[in-house]
Amino acid sequence: MKTFGGPVLFLDRSDINTDEIIPAKYLTEITKEDLKPYILEDLKLPGFDPSSPKTKNARVIVSRANFGCGSSREHAPWVFEVNGITAVIAESFARIFRQNMFNCGMAAIELPKADLDLIFSHAEDTDASMSIDIAAGTLTMSGGGNQKSFSFEITPFDKALVLAGGWVDYADQNY
Amino acid sequence: MGKTTAEKIFEAHLVDEPFPGTKVLRLDAVLCHEITTPIAIDDLIRRDKDRVFDPARIKAVIDHVTPSKDTKTATQAKILRDWARRHAIRDFFDIGANGVCHALFPEQGFIRPGYTVIMGDSHTCTHGAFGAFAAGIGTTDLEVGILKGVCAFRQPRTIKFNVNGTLPKGVYAKDVILHIIGKIGVNGATDRVMEFHGSTIDAMSMESRMTLCNMAIEAGGTSGICMPDMTTVEYLWPFISTEFASREAALADYSQWCADPDAEYDQTIEIDVTTLQPVVTFGYKPDQSKFVSEMPDSPLDQVYLGSCTNGRLEDLRIAAGILKGRKLAPNVRGILSPATPKIQQQAMREGLIDIFMEAGFCVTNPTCGACLGMSNGVLAEGEVCASTTNRNFMGRMGKGGMVHLMSPATAAASAIEGKIADPRKYL
Numbered sequence: 001m002k003t004f005g006g007p008v009l010f011l012d013r014s015d016i017n018t019d020e021i022i023p024a025k026y027l028t029e030i031t032k033e034d035l036k037p038y039i040l041e042d043l044k045l046p047g048f049d050p051s052s053p054k055t056k057n058a059r060v061i062v063s064r065a066n067f068g069c070g071s072s073r074e075h076a077p078w079v080f081e082v083n084g085i086t087a088v089i090a091e092s093f094a095r096i097f098r099q100n101m102f103n104c105g106m107a108a109i110e111l112p113k114a115d116l117d118l119i120f121s122h123a124e125d126t127d128a129s130m131s132i133d134i135a136a137g138t139l140t141m142s143g144g145g146n147q148k149s150f151s152f153e154i155t156p157f158d159k160a161l162v163l164a165g166g167w168v169d170y171a172d173q174n175y
Numbered sequence: 176m177g178k179t180t181a182e183k184i185f186e187a188h189l190v191d192e193p194f195p196g197t198k199v200l201r202l203d204a205v206l207c208h209e210i211t212t213p214i215a216i217d218d219l220i221r222r223d224k225d226r227v228f229d230p231a232r233i234k235a236v237i238d239h240v241t242p243s244k245d246t247k248t249a250t251q252a253k254i255l256r257d258w259a260r261r262h263a264i265r266d267f268f269d270i271g272a273n274g275v276c277h278a279l280f281p282e283q284g285f286i287r288p289g290y291t292v293i294m295g296d297s298h299t300c301t302h303g304a305f306g307a308f309a310a311g312i313g314t315t316d317l318e319v320g321i322l323k324g325v326c327a328f329r330q331p332r333t334i335k336f337n338v339n340g341t342l343p344k345g346v347y348a349k350d351v352i353l354h355i356i357g358k359i360g361v362n363g364a365t366d367r368v369m370e371f372h373g374s375t376i377d378a379m380s381m382e383s384r385m386t387l388c389n390m391a392i393e394a395g396g397t398s399g400i401c402m403p404d405m406t407t408v409e410y411l412w413p414f415i416s417t418e419f420a421s422r423e424a425a426l427a428d429y430s431q432w433c434a435d436p437d438a439e440y441d442q443t444i445e446i447d448v449t450t451l452q453p454v455v456t457f458g459y460k461p462d463q464s465k466f467v468s469e470m471p472d473s474p475l476d477q478v479y480l481g482s483c484t485n486g487r488l489e490d491l492r493i494a495a496g497i498l499k500g501r502k503l504a505p506n507v508r509g510i511l512s513p514a515t516p517k518i519q520q521q522a523m524r525e526g527l528i529d530i531f532m533e534a535g536f537c538v539t540n541p542t543c544g545a546c547l548g549m550s551n552g553v554l555a556e557g558e559v560c561a562s563t564t565n566r567n568f569m570g571r572m573g574k575g576g577m578v579h580l581m582s583p584a585t586a587a588a589s590a591i592e593g594k595i596a597d598p599r600k601y602l
Contacts, residue, residue, distance in 0.1 A: 015361055015460060019568045024547040027210050028240070028247040030217065030254075042570050044459070066362040069395065070568060071547070072297040073211065074313035094395055095366050096297060100313035157197035157327065167327070171319040172224065175190065175199065 006059025017070035068097025177435025211295030228324035274515030277483035284414030306403035345599035348383035365395030485563035486514030504593025
């Protein structure tokens with residue numbers, strides 16, 4: 001099973017699409033590793049720098065509603081994975097992106113807006129960090145000398161995929 | 176209690192329910208293209224599982240970048256081509272026979288009412304026009320589909336759209352779907368099936384229904400679905416005439432997939448098209464749209480006609496009808512990419528290609544290329560394109576470029592005027 005948690009990258013915008021996460025011109029790459037330099041290259045977010053240490057060191061992304069909309073490209077979860085990001089926390093996800101995350105054994109976790117607002121209050125903390133316990137369904141946000149815990153729900157199936165390490169192994173064992 | 180179309184299809188294809196609410200379905204068609212499939216093939220080889228569940232139910236095409244533009248895209252094409260040969264996948268479409276997947280596969284008669292269809296492409300929802308459950312998925316789901324012929328979905332919830340009225344002159348399926356997306360928003364149908372009913376849909380051709388269902392994903396929808404009827408049967412008849420004694424018999428069989436009158440819906444939305452006008456997007460999300468009449472003097476650099484949304488014969492006929500005897504405005508360049516070779520050939524026979532070329536359009540081979548900024552019509556920074564495609568995300572057709580989505584008629588009128596223009600004055 002993958003590990004979840006670490007420094008947080010805050011992307012305070014709704015409707016971030018998979019073209020922004022990994023532009024189509026890089027879909028000609030044959031290996032996941034080759035996608036690595038292009039993470040969030042076309043993200044439209046004032047002040048965001050895809051090559052900053054903050055982006056490079058991130059292990060968790062926190063964002064708003066309808067994250068991962070648009071193209072079905074699994075290159076979006078892959079570019080996160082090869083950069084060490086294994087969890088995205090958002091108010092809601094587009095279906096295909098969400099399933100692609102779980103199918104890769106990664107986590108796409110939905111939280112209510114009020115909880116996300118509290119998490120976003122740490123956006124300026126240089127030590128903003130999150131720990132995530134998939135089995136228990138809890139996550140803890142810390143930074144600026146204080147911390148707060150939240151509970152979340154993912155479907156039993158999605159949890160099983162995370163624990164199995166992804167859908168290919170799960171399906172090959174069962175069908 | 177009655178059932179929706181998706182509920183009926185789920186029930187008929189259920190293999191397993193590993194957890195409450197998660198349904199593993201048997202697949203009737205697994206569609207593949209050269210962008211999202213090679214990594215699945217690669218992974219299957221790496222896992223020592225280079226097998227396919229059923230070569231007859233797998234269809235493959237090279238369509239996104241074709242002919243290949245460089246070594247990388249040539250490699251992607253080669254991986255798909257070699258794999259199709261290795262596994263005796265007969266329905267593989269290479270250069271000369273290849274076209275945009277969501278136009279080509281229906282044209283080949285591969286999609287039938289009641290089918291379950293997946294593809295590593297978000298616009299797979301197009302095929303719901305035939306009364307099928309068709310969903311875009313990622314490469315891992317595709318990989319499992321190829322290997323096992325199954326895919327997992329959440330129990331579907333359905334939004335019913337009652338679309339009624341006669342479409343006014345100059346208003347088409349594209350305007351209807353842009354209007355619907357504008358109404359419910361880019362995530363208005365997330366985790367939902369969009370079921371289309373009503374007199375407007377009943378009167379639509381299969382091409383128009385495909386345009387409608389194609390953009391369900393732009394509202395977050397899992398699949399668009401239209402009810403199979405005699406229009407569906409007529410379209411499929413060349414492929415099914417040996418299966419059924421008569422068209423009526425085919426219709427009787429396919430009607431089992433129509434939603435029951437007492438089916439339960441998540442939501443029912445009424446759409447009256449009688450006052451609808453041509454719709455154009457103005458921003459960087461497909462739900463940001465206005466009537467063309469509200470967007471005067473919007474300048475353009477390029478006009479693009481094509482894609483899985485609007486590159487079919489009906490679309491070319493409508494656009495050519497407006498362009499006939501007219502020229503592109505001097506400030507714009509025009510590109511036409513008919514969606515399949517069959518469409519291209521028929522358009523040639525009907526003289527449509529002549530009309531486009533005499534107007535000053537460049538006519539390319541069938542490909543997805545420009546729609547996602549990969550080839551054959553990429554925009555420069557700051558350029559604006561009037562496009563019959565499906566996504567207006569910033570940079571979608573080229574970094575720093577802007578896209579206005581519209582119908583083929585509006586695109587043709589805009590080509591003539593060099594700015595966003597109302598097609599109704601040319602009809």
